[in-house]
Amino acid sequence: MSVATRPDEHGRFGAYGGRYAPEVLIPALDELTDAWLELRDDPGFRGELTDLLRDFVGRPTPITHATRLSGELGYDLWLKREDLAHTGAHKINNALGQVLLAKRLGKRRIIAETGAGQHGVATATACALLGLPCVVYMGEEDTHRQAPNVVRMELLGAEVVPVTAGMKTLKEAVNEALRDWAASVGTTHYVIGSVVGPHPFPTLVRDLQRVIGDEARTQYRDRVGTDPEYVVACVGGGSNAIGMFTAFVGVPQVRLFGVEAGGVGSELGRHCSSLTLGQPGILHGALSYLLQDADGQVVETHSISAGLDYPGVGPEHAYLKDESLATYVSATDGDALDGFQLLARTEGIIPALEPAHVIGWLRHRPLPDGARVLVNLSGRGDKDLDTVRAALAGDRP
Amino acid sequence: MSALEATLRSVRDRGAKSFVPYVTGGYPGVDGELLRSLAASGADAIEVGIPHSDPIMDGGVIQEASRVALQRGTRLGGVLAAIADAAIEIPVAVMTYANIVHHRGYEAFCDDLARSGIDGAIIPDLPVDEAERFVALGAARGIDVVLLAAPGTTAQRYRAIASASHGFVYCVATYGVTGARDQLSVTARDVVTAVRPYTDLPLLVGVGIATPEQARAASAFADGVIVGSALMAPLVAGDPKAAMQLAEAFRSQIV
Numbered sequence: 315m316s317v318a319t320r321p322d323e324h325g326r327f328g329a330y331g332g333r334y335a336p337e338v339l340i341p342a343l344d345e346l347t348d349a350w351l352e353l354r355d356d357p358g359f360r361g362e363l364t365d366l367l368r369d370f371v372g373r374p375t376p377i378t379h380a381t382r383l384s385g386e387l388g389y390d391l392w393l394k395r396e397d398l399a400h401t402g403a404h405k406i407n408n409a410l411g412q413v414l415l416a417k418r419l420g421k422r423r424i425i426a427e428t429g430a431g432q433h434g435v436a437t438a439t440a441c442a443l444l445g446l447p448c449v450v451y452m453g454e455e456d457t458h459r460q461a462p463n464v465v466r467m468e469l470l471g472a473e474v475v476p477v478t479a480g481m482k483t484l485k486e487a488v489n490e491a492l493r494d495w496a497a498s499v500g501t502t503h504y505v506i507g508s509v510v511g512p513h514p515f516p517t518l519v520r521d522l523q524r525v526i527g528d529e530a531r532t533q534y535r536d537r538v539g540t541d542p543e544y545v546v547a548c549v550g551g552g553s554n555a556i557g558m559f560t561a562f563v564g565v566p567q568v569r570l571f572g573v574e575a576g577g578v579g580s581e582l583g584r585h586c587s588s589l590t591l592g593q594p595g596i597l598h599g600a601l602s603y604l605l606q607d608a609d610g611q612v613v614e615t616h617s618i619s620a621g622l623d624y625p626g627v628g629p630e631h632a633y634l635k636d637e638s639l640a641t642y643v644s645a646t647d648g649d650a651l652d653g654f655q656l657l658a659r660t661e662g663i664i665p666a667l668e669p670a671h672v673i674g675w676l677r678h679r680p681l682p683d684g685a686r687v688l689v690n691l692s693g694r695g696d697k698d699l700d701t702v703r704a705a706l707a708g709d710r711p
Numbered sequence: 712m713s714a715l716e717a718t719l720r721s722v723r724d725r726g727a728k729s730f731v732p733y734v735t736g737g738y739p740g741v742d743g744e745l746l747r748s749l750a751a752s753g754a755d756a757i758e759v760g761i762p763h764s765d766p767i768m769d770g771g772v773i774q775e776a777s778r779v780a781l782q783r784g785t786r787l788g789g790v791l792a793a794i795a796d797a798a799i800e801i802p803v804a805v806m807t808y809a810n811i812v813h814h815r816g817y818e819a820f821c822d823d824l825a826r827s828g829i830d831g832a833i834i835p836d837l838p839v840d841e842a843e844r845f846v847a848l849g850a851a852r853g854i855d856v857v858l859l860a861a862p863g864t865t866a867q868r869y870r871a872i873a874s875a876s877h878g879f880v881y882c883v884a885t886y887g888v889t890g891a892r893d894q895l896s897v898t899a900r901d902v903v904t905a906v907r908p909y910t911d912l913p914l915l916v917g918v919g920i921a922t923p924e925q926a927r928a929a930s931a932f933a934d935g936v937i938v939g940s941a942l943m944a945p946l947v948a949g950d951p952k953a954a955m956q957l958a959e960a961f962r963s964q965i966v
């Protein structure tokens with residue numbers, strides 16, 4: 315199955331994906347599937363999106379040679395700078411594309427879920443730009459962990475609804491957004507924030523995020539003259555990783571690594587490593603790897619980074635894992651804190667805690683000496699300053 | 712024909728309407744005695760929820776009931792055993808989410824139900840497109856996999872759902888999730904009318920039926936009514952007596 319033919323017509327990536335959604339949502343999912351098949355190659359739509367990505371988001375984002383960090387780690391390291399995209403993370407690529415699509419579909423209201431708040435901010439931003447009302451569901455715990463992003467969303471005119479169910483984090487926010495959508499599906503579009511959810515969302519979000527890897531591969535070849543040997547990204551739901559990987563999947567000399575959040579231990583409940591420690595299961599409309607107990611109840615998760623704190627993962631990653639087209643590893647909260655500080659001190663870049671997991675993983679020198687490595691730096695770290703300050707003061711989250 | 716379908720058909724054949732109460736398995740007070748009382752109050756079948764951590768088709772009341780049930784250690788096996796032990800005469804269908812079935816294994820899950828004397832399964836996040844194998848495995852064991860039809864879809868889909876469903880067709884009354892509504896939604900009748908030409912199965916309306924009056928109105932065009940959150944609300948408020956009184960009031964209006 316090549317990227318062009320993945321998924322099949324039922325939204326399957328091998329055994330994974332599909333559409334385990336309430337019947338009431340199926341007509342909207344069908345409408346979205348048809349619209350996307352038609353618009354993704356439509357010159358008018360593509361042109362409008364490309365213009366916005368250039369003029370508003372600031373694409374292409376550069377790649378930066380991490381010279382001092384390379385010296386420290388013994389690699390030749392380049393960073394794809396999604397932290398420099400408007401709103402500070404890759405999430406805007408998807409949000410803008412989906413809000414534009416929703417307008418084409420005649421939808422009058424936008425809803426979204428958010429964990430770290432980056433997707434919520436990106437969606438609120440796209441709605442402000444394109445003139446649609448926006449409601450963002452956010453776990454109450456995350457509204458505290460990522461308080462500055464709540465302020466941003468509200469300034470951008472969005473309504474932020476705290477979700478108090480369960481662990482009060484990303485999973486519950488998605489549940490609540492799905493419930494809203496079941497009631498409002500005729501007039502509302504649900505801008506899902508990662509490559510998760512029922513078909514066509516994993517495909518739609520991948521197609522909107524693949525600009526990361528398409529740009530980066532060209533830029534890397536321009537600068538280095540060849541492809542990287544290793545491409546590494548952090549994996550929460552998996553959108554920045556899929557966005558980066560898609561340009562490289564199946565390229566013989568390139569190996570892909572996804573870094574999951576290892577939290578504070580490998581026991582169930584202490585991490586969010588769905589691919590490395592989970593089993594296949596169904597959550598939020600798709601079959602993929604999932605952290606669950608012996609009865610198939612989805613378990614609580616832990617990560618220092620709200621954006622990775624999710625028990626599931628996009629179905630295409632499950633496929634890439636089973637087919638050995640990508641390798642998945644995990645990095646702990648401590649690794650992330652180390653990576654966060656190391657990148658700040660050696661490169662003058664304060665990363666988000668999510669991609670800081672990648673830097674933390676690289677600190678253990680898992681790759682051969684001198685390896686040519688391209689890292690997706692998915693976002694910047696302003697939102698995490700309180701969390702990091704508290705953690706460094708010994709007051710671990 | 713399974714016991715569930717046979718029962719609902721015989722109710723229709725005698726010109727009556729079916730009353731199917733829903734209760735969340737494992738919630739305090741949802742025990743054999745409660746199931747027997749519901750049967751004694753005139754319910755034609757009972758739907759028992761197997762609680763799930765992520766009940767995306769459920770509103771606040773059933774979410775809370777599920778949370779409490781799981782917190783006190785409710786397991787799949789325990790709910791099934793409680794149903795078997797209750798030994799009630801009327802058919803029972805379980806309602807749960809796809810991952811509970813998937814994790815157990817579709818075949819093993821059907822075997823479990825058959826062994827527990829359970830007659831049907833309702834999985835709201837398993838639409839017809841994903842349900843083929845489960846429907847067949849259930850049918851081979853006398854388990855009716857009941858599919859849901861919802862507002863706003865195409866005639867072609869209503870036909871596919873009607874042809875694949877077993878036991879009855881669950882006609883979702885309204886856009887949205889379970890939980891009380893002020894009024895019976897006009898879409899309830901639309902769904903029943905749209906499905907009717909494609910099947911002779913009984914058509915039951917559920918989701919959002921809050922009062923005996925709404926249930927009565929739905930009975931005018933459907934073959935029966937499923938009542939969930941409205942009955943769970945007094946249970947969650949700690950008043951099982953009120954829940955039973957309400958069940959009797961529903962029963963008397965579903966005619």
Ligand SMILES: Cc1ncc(COP(=O)(O)O)c(C=O)c1O
Pocket residue numbers: 403404429430431432433507508509548549550551552553554555620621622666668669692693694
């Ligand atoms: C900067 C950043 N990176 C990564 C993620 C994780 O999401 P995904 O795995 O979909 O890229 C988030 C999520 O909020 C994020 O904000």
